[in-house]
Amino acid sequence: MALLDIRNLTLEIEGTSGWMKALDKINLTIEEGEIRALVGESGSGKSLIVQAIAGTIPENWVITADRLTWKGQDLLSMSANERRKVMREEIAVVFQNPVLSLDPSATLGEQLIESIPRSLVDGKWFWQRAAQRKEIAIKLLHKVGIRDHDSYLNSYPNQIADDISQKFLIACALVSSPKILIADDPTRGMEISTKTQILKLFTKLNQTRQLSILFVSHDLLAISSMADSMTVLYCGQTVESGKMSQLRKRPLHPYTKALLDSAPSFRKDLPPRTPLATLEGSMPTLQHLPIGCRLGPRCPRAQKECVKVPENRRVQEHSYSCHFPLHRDKK
């Protein structure tokens, strides 16, 4: 059974012009031990999906889904306490923007230590437990590649660099050996060496601990080196998902193809000074969503039928939503 199974997740936000579907029938599954990439442009709703899974959607937004289950348990109908238990023990989330995710008035040590649940320490007295907690915290920091633990444990978030905060949040997330790590753009704004460190860390965790990872990013190069499978998002709709290798070799959806073509590192045969391929136009705003397939106005293959939302079609492990998929035997 899939660890996380999302079927037809829809998120509606009330705006000045009525209710807008920020997410429209999203499908996403994550198997055990798999690294799944969630790819899309900025504003395509990647972070909203993360928030929906983490349960941090504001109360006045309406969230509906045919399925939003964790190991078969429905996350949406769960009580707050049960959900917190699941979040604490099995699902770990690293949000975008590490600096805002840390309490500015508490030291990093306090924040890391308080995330360590009582069940991980067995000391009889509180000072024994405090010592154990500190030990665990230091080990975690070493694991994510922070060597100088003493100075960082006592600093406040405003005193440290962004990539350290990011590693720190990953350490917080790993405290209770979760089953899945949901990382929302964890390498944003990082220089290449730090990025490599984080990606290596993820791969290692995936291999040694069977940790599933939902890697949300728009950094195709980083993703393709580590992810097993990929889900492509456009404007709040899932356009295509499948095995990474399959998707790269033979994308079926025009948007996936455009996305892959726009990354020059995937095209080794590209002669110098070739203009890079892009789709005309830009992503529509929430106030001006086209009906039917949201790629419609920009799609090179669009026809009359595209004003209807395409069915989600499935070929083995590869699924796509398009009326006129790129022909399978012709690249």
Add this chain to the structure above:
Amino acid sequence: MILRTLIRNTNLLISTLLILSLFSFVLAFLFPGDPLENLSGLTNLSEQEYERVFLAYGFDQSYVTQFWIYLNKLFEGDWGLSFASGIPLWQELSLALPASIELSIYSLFVSLMIGIPLGFWAGFKYHKPADYSLLAISVVSYSLPIFWLALILILIFSLSLGWLPLSGRVSLLFDIPEVSGFMFVDIFNSEIDNKNAAYISALKHLIMPTLSLTIITAAIIFRLTRRSFIDVMSSQYIKTAYTRGLSHTQVILRHGVRNTLLPILPLFAMQSAVLLTNAMIVEFVYSWPGVGNWLIQAISQRDYPAIRAGMLAVSSLVIVVTIMTDVSAKLINPALVGENHAEN
């Protein structure tokens, strides 16, 4: 960083106080009458005496020298005499000011005790009936004119119900020597027989003035706390704290409360100016022997030296309190302590 904050604020304090004293010096020239009389408070002098005072205040020299002499006299505690009573102003102020400070401190304390918990509670119940009704009450009490409120309280509790005394700090039956100016300290140090009765009497006199100040100040503090709490609870780090698996109580106690109060502490300091102004009006209504009452009497009697000294004393007090709270709020805020990582 800490040192720099201290130095910068000390500079601010000193220069503001200097400007205030300059202003009070200029006032003596702007008021009607003889500037020398306005400064010294001495009237109806013989020619010889006038000559002596004239030289003592440096009136034969430049304005700068005069101001310098005036500053020296301020530091020596020679603030001139009152026209009305002939008593040195410094002596009068050192009795009137503590009475005002006492009243302000009590009502600030009570306001914090009421305003902060209610603010948190309304924040919890954001956009629910409890929140709305508390908000409505706070708007009403915030917009009540304080002199009217004080009179209404007198009408109800003294005149109709007869529960509380009408005016003053303590019943006239007790003869308590004014040493420190703070009533409870003075009672404690006095040698009267029935101290307990005196404490109760002082407390009864305190209730109405404190209450009328509290109603307004608590409303402001309530609104500040509520807004700040709501902002903090919707921030990213609170959401993150929840996803780290902390319970509701843990999140609020460890991250909510501290972050709510840190940014509004300096705002409480700003309230001290408003509080003191309100206290001065309340003092007048309840004949509380504080600086407000004293100053209003000075104005009605055209006691120019007293007006000058009162203005200087009150504004210096406000400045000192504001800057000190501001500094301490900065010093305890970890986000402002230590070397900052460069912004990106």
